[in-house]
Amino acid sequence: MASANLKLALVAIALAIVIALVIVSSQTGERQVSLVVVNGTVVTMDGAGRVIPNGAVAIDGSDIVAVDTADAIQRQYRGTETIDAAGQVVLPGLINTHTHAPMVLFRGLADDLALMEWLTKYIFPAEAKTVSPEFVRAGTRLAALEMIQSGTTTYTDMYYFEEEIAKETKGAGLRGVLGQTVIQFPVPDAKTPADALARAETFINMFKGDPLITPAVAPHAMYTLDGPTLMAARALSMRHGVPTLIHLAETRDEVKTAQDQYKASPVGYLDRLGFLGPGVVAAHGVWVSEPEIMVLRQRNVGVSHNPESNMKLASGTAPVPGYLAAGVAIGLGTDGAASNNDLDMFDAMQTASLLHKLQTGDPRAVSARTALEMATIGGARALGMADRVGSLEPGKRADVIVVGMATARQTPMYDPISHLVYTTRGDDVRTTIVHGKVLMRNRQVLTLNEASVLAEARGWAEKVRAAVN
Numbered sequence: 001m002a003s004a005n006l007k008l009a010l011v012a013i014a015l016a017i018v019i020a021l022v023i024v025s026s027q028t029g030e031r032q033v034s035l036v037v038v039n040g041t042v043v044t045m046d047g048a049g050r051v052i053p054n055g056a057v058a059i060d061g062s063d064i065v066a067v068d069t070a071d072a073i074q075r076q077y078r079g080t081e082t083i084d085a086a087g088q089v090v091l092p093g094l095i096n097t098h099t100h101a102p103m104v105l106f107r108g109l110a111d112d113l114a115l116m117e118w119l120t121k122y123i124f125p126a127e128a129k130t131v132s133p134e135f136v137r138a139g140t141r142l143a144a145l146e147m148i149q150s151g152t153t154t155y156t157d158m159y160y161f162e163e164e165i166a167k168e169t170k171g172a173g174l175r176g177v178l179g180q181t182v183i184q185f186p187v188p189d190a191k192t193p194a195d196a197l198a199r200a201e202t203f204i205n206m207f208k209g210d211p212l213i214t215p216a217v218a219p220h221a222m223y224t225l226d227g228p229t230l231m232a233a234r235a236l237s238m239r240h241g242v243p244t245l246i247h248l249a250e251t252r253d254e255v256k257t258a259q260d261q262y263k264a265s266p267v268g269y270l271d272r273l274g275f276l277g278p279g280v281v282a283a284h285g286v287w288v289s290e291p292e293i294m295v296l297r298q299r300n301v302g303v304s305h306n307p308e309s310n311m312k313l314a315s316g317t318a319p320v321p322g323y324l325a326a327g328v329a330i331g332l333g334t335d336g337a338a339s340n341n342d343l344d345m346f347d348a349m350q351t352a353s354l355l356h357k358l359q360t361g362d363p364r365a366v367s368a369r370t371a372l373e374m375a376t377i378g379g380a381r382a383l384g385m386a387d388r389v390g391s392l393e394p395g396k397r398a399d400v401i402v403v404g405m406a407t408a409r410q411t412p413m414y415d416p417i418s419h420l421v422y423t424t425r426g427d428d429v430r431t432t433i434v435h436g437k438v439l440m441r442n443r444q445v446l447t448l449n450e451a452s453v454l455a456e457a458r459g460w461a462e463k464v465r466a467a468v469n
């Protein structure tokens, strides 16, 4: 009996020791992870729309491992690096679903013109004389610097020498869906559309499977390509399972061209060709009727809404409330900096929200939450990447930004989502993290030399000015 009691006592003591160890270890953080962002207001953009007032995000390597209260995260995780986000807002990095990164070098070159005049008198001639691998590399470095500084973590690009753009994007640490342009007339990187298609395929093979770069094919538009080339570009992207990026129904001129040449609307024409389907990301979608919205929905086409570019070029107002009601995957874009004139996605959110209130006479047409959704998870859906980015959830890539909320303009703060859309600017972003790597800490960009990127861009501006004079 005595020995049985002794055994029982020993078991009880052992159990108590184990329990004590578990408590102690959980208090100090059981699991070592690479990075913990703590004490911020975490706006997750997850399915439940969770906002965690004193929250934290645990990151290990490239992935988010946990999103919870700061207490819970600190009990379970110990970060090799810790970022204190007290007084700041932590949210998924912003997703720019349409731009032309190197066009930052044409920023402010020609303003206050309609699309066709702007393109044919200024942009196409300037591009013909200046665009080269060196030009796109310098332009991409400048664009990447601006995007990192303003909280964009994934961007979608359509331009020339896309492999050079991809190398610089990787170097800067950004995530990119990068489309090699296919266009009918001779351009700096291709004499013919067949050259451009061959270049696109080489590019796809070069970057397929890359953790940061999703290569894509970018047939420019229905008005700059014939039907067979459009379909060849589409077939190429389908063969490789990569996105197809196109400008669609941007202006009334495009609608007129489609009517005159094909007796159809731009959407009707592309659908008749069999072009529309999953993986197509259509930029603008301004001149799209209600029934055509349903066509885009049925074909699973993603739409990129670019309110600032559409307003600046007086292209028109996209039927965004219609897209939202129909359940079309819709994201926000800046378009190239030459028609915006910056790459600030906070501007894009605010403009989208204000524009559709005015257009519809309904202040609820695009709410702050909806605008923020379009800039994050909505953009991820439009690009077919919602399983990887667009929200702060365990298992997704760690693309995270930390936004300061301490300026006079942001004081006081009742609702972080209101502030993110209506008062915050790109400059308020303090920290930018992509794929678990800190690209900017306290406004210090770590992957690019800011001074040399800016100096180099000013040097290119001299050549651009000479080209259009």
Ligand SMILES: [Zn+2]
Pocket (backbone or CB within 6 Å): 098, 099, 100, 247, 283, 335, 336
């Ligand atoms: Zn564009």
